[in-house]
Amino acid sequence: MNRFSIALRDGIHATLDATNSAVNVRTLRIAVTGLSRAGKTVFLVSMISNLMAMGREVAGTRRNTLPELAKLLKGENGEGSRLIDVEIENSGTQDFPLFDYEGLRDRLAKGANGVWPPVTDRPAMITLRLTLRRPSKLGQISGNKILRIELLDYPGEWLLDLPLLEQSYEAWSAETLAGLRGEIRSKFAAEFLAFLQTLQPSAPASDKTAEHGFELYKDALLRSRQEAGLRWLQPGRFLMPGPEGEIPLMKFFPWTGAPSPVRGSLGAVLRDRFDAYKNLVRTSFFEKHFSRFTRQIVLVDTLGALFAGQTAFEDTTRALRSIGESYAQQLERGWIAGRKIDSVAFAATKSDHVDDLQRENLKGLLKCYVEADKVPTRGRATYHAIAAVRCTTDVDIVDTEGRSHRAVMGLPLGQTRLRPFRAGTVPADKVPKSYWSNSYFVMPQLAPPEFPAGDAHPIEHLNLDGLLAELLKDEL
Numbered sequence: 001m002n003r004f005s006i007a008l009r010d011g012i013h014a015t016l017d018a019t020n021s022a023v024n025v026r027t028l029r030i031a032v033t034g035l036s037r038a039g040k041t042v043f044l045v046s047m048i049s050n051l052m053a054m055g056r057e058v059a060g061t062r063r064n065t066l067p068e069l070a071k072l073l074k075g076e077n078g079e080g081s082r083l084i085d086v087e088i089e090n091s092g093t094q095d096f097p098l099f100d101y102e103g104l105r106d107r108l109a110k111g112a113n114g115v116w117p118p119v120t121d122r123p124a125m126i127t128l129r130l131t132l133r134r135p136s137k138l139g140q141i142s143g144n145k146i147l148r149i150e151l152l153d154y155p156g157e158w159l160l161d162l163p164l165l166e167q168s169y170e171a172w173s174a175e176t177l178a179g180l181r182g183e184i185r186s187k188f189a190a191e192f193l194a195f196l197q198t199l200q201p202s203a204p205a206s207d208k209t210a211e212h213g214f215e216l217y218k219d220a221l222l223r224s225r226q227e228a229g230l231r232w233l234q235p236g237r238f239l240m241p242g243p244e245g246e247i248p249l250m251k252f253f254p255w256t257g258a259p260s261p262v263r264g265s266l267g268a269v270l271r272d273r274f275d276a277y278k279n280l281v282r283t284s285f286f287e288k289h290f291s292r293f294t295r296q297i298v299l300v301d302t303l304g305a306l307f308a309g310q311t312a313f314e315d316t317t318r319a320l321r322s323i324g325e326s327y328a329q330q331l332e333r334g335w336i337a338g339r340k341i342d343s344v345a346f347a348a349t350k351s352d353h354v355d356d357l358q359r360e361n362l363k364g365l366l367k368c369y370v371e372a373d374k375v376p377t378r379g380r381a382t383y384h385a386i387a388a389v390r391c392t393t394d395v396d397i398v399d400t401e402g403r404s405h406r407a408v409m410g411l412p413l414g415q416t417r418l419r420p421f422r423a424g425t426v427p428a429d430k431v432p433k434s435y436w437s438n439s440y441f442v443m444p445q446l447a448p449p450e451f452p453a454g455d456a457h458p459i460e461h462l463n464l465d466g467l468l469a470e471l472l473k474d475e476l
């Protein structure tokens with residue numbers, strides 16, 4: 001071969017390599033959404049751990065940590081796996097904190113002393129890289145496929161700022177104050193509402209007054225969450241300010257007492273701060289991240305809401321509905337126009353708190369509320385009941401009269417002895433009125449199960465594989 005033909009061959013190979021990598025690398029951006037405490041961070045740790053474990057060969061075989069997904073990855077003739085490797089992508093020039101997968105996993109892994117992830121106080125990202133052998137003969141020509149999965153973790157509270165983006169200060173104040181004067185919230189907001197009565201419509205701008213009102217309003221939000229389990233709590237950063245802390249533009253509160261405020265008045269400052277807040281959350285969070293997603297996992301602590309009583313349950317479904325509505329609106333005409341969410345997986349989390357007979361009901365309950373509330377979805381919606389980290393086993397317990405009951409056995413956090421729990425029947429459909437007159441089950445926080453630290457280890461879960469199979473099946 002002469003020099004010219006060698007150069008030509010190398011050139012052709014280089015072109016083919018570039019074409020292959022363009023053709024073979026596919027990026028999926030998955031939004032794992034959910035209100036605070038829904039289970040997003042735990043879900044991400046378990047998803048990454050189980051995928052990594054599935055991608056490793058131990059003694060010549062692959063661990064079947066995610067059976068439903070493994071079925072989709074079977075080689076031709078049902079033999080072997082097309083999954084060659086799963087790794088965390090080098091963070092390169094990522095201008096954003098890296099999700100601390102290894103740290104969170106190793107802290108969770110300490111068995112009875114395992115520590116759940118702390119409340120998320122800032123967004124962080126991680127990208128998984130799955131190397132797959134293509135299923136068809138095409139694979140032999142075009143090579144392996146790389147599936148990049150970009151994942152974002154963030155404070156759940158921040159999601160509640162999405163419906164706020166479309167509102168004016170006046171409209172938001174009127175709606176929020178009507179809620180605060182209602183039966184449930186008024187007992188938490190009494191001091192704040194009394195403070196509003198002391199304000200004059202022409203009150204001059206004052207940092208001190210704005211700060212005082214902000215503190216009182218924030219306190220009402222915090223108490224509504226702690227004492228009544230309410231979830232419709234805006235603005236989201238009042239409960240979780242993020243790395244910058246409580247910056248001055250956050251120091252506002254709802255007020256309808258100065259409908260046409262003049263420049264330099266308190267009313268004008270509150271309105272300007274509200275607008276600046278919206279701008280901040282839009283540009284630094286929603287535009288930056290949410291505009292990029294094409295698939296969505298919506299995690300809902302359905303059991304937590306159910307066991308917190310009727311008010312908390314209804315407040316949670318309201319929050320879900322509003323977030324869904326504004327997400328759809330933004331998709332249609334806002335800053336994420338042009339993006340297409342092609343599939344959404346709704347999942348009721350922490351399903352290991354109830355026994356196997358109730359889990360199907362739990363899925364039905366979630367589906368019923370998402371559909372009945374007409375939470376708008378884009379693309380294909382699927383429903384699941386999952387436990388990203390399974391902390392219980394299903395058992396039969398016999399009562400004093402010799403009757404057998406299905407229950408779960410788990411270790412309450414901080415205790416040393418396993419205990420059985422029975423949450424009763426989970427409604428499979430719309431919750432009947434009679435359900436709310438029962439005494440509520442107190443959902444314990446359970447200790448995570450024991451598993452070794454390190455990334456080649458599976459974490460026991462319930463139905464994480466079913467959810468991932470539905471979400472990823474067309475990409476595998």
Ligand SMILES: Nc1nc2c(ncn2[C@@H]2O[C@H](COP(=O)(O)OP(=O)(O)OP(=O)(O)O)[C@@H](O)[C@H]2O)c(=O)[nH]1
Pocket residue numbers: 034035036037038039040041042043116117118119120121154155156157349350351352353386387388389390391445446
């Ligand atoms: N038993 C059980 N508990 C779970 C599971 N997933 C989450 N939890 C519990 O729920 C808590 C909250 O989970 P996180 O993943 O931190 O929730 P989050 O959605 O990230 O919450 P924020 O960071 O506040 O937005 C954990 O500390 C656990 O106690 C699960 O699969 N099983």
Ligand SMILES: [Mg+2]
Pocket residue numbers: 040041042117118119120153154155156
């Ligand atoms: Mg979190």
